[in-house]
Amino acid sequence: MVRRLRRAAIAVVLASTATVILFASAALACKGTSLQPTRADLTRVSVATLCLIEHERLTYRLKPLHSNRSLQRIGSKQASEMVIGDYFGDDSLSGWTPIQRIEVSAYATRARSLSAGQNIGWGSGTLATPAAMVHAWMLSPPHREIMLSGGYRDIGVGIAPATPQRSTEGLPGATYAVVFASRD
16 A cells, blocks of 8 residues: 555656656747736737647647637737726626637637637736746646647637736736637
8 A cells, every 4th residue: 555655656746747847848948938928028928828838739749729819809808807807707797708709709700610718817926927827727627628628729818917906916917818719
């Protein structure tokens, strides 16, 4: 019994170490992963976030996602709305779900079917960087499942360079909303 526990503990340590090493190599391959999001660098932060997500997907031999401007607008609006509305959630203040927002967007034009997922997150200080946000999502089973789904083809990364006040007591940081989708 003790041997089994030791083997299990060693396996967990090795798996955790491998995850950190893989994530560190992704951070080196992608530029801007340690940027603190500001209005001036939102494009660079968005590109770094997308690069880290793609690196994780590549690790699992998944096809790359295509950046989509319509999905990016939806993600940006959701991130900004969470900051302005001082809340944190997948749905908009008016109650619209991520799929409902996509259904009325240009992304859904001529689509026979849609599927979508969304990862949201906020952080302050070093936890607001693309590297910290993607790492946190990879450690969260539901967020990881969305990021590593082979069913999505397109992505939009939205970032607001602020956080919901209630959540952070006014500390500087960022709020992320990444929209994953497919259409047929």
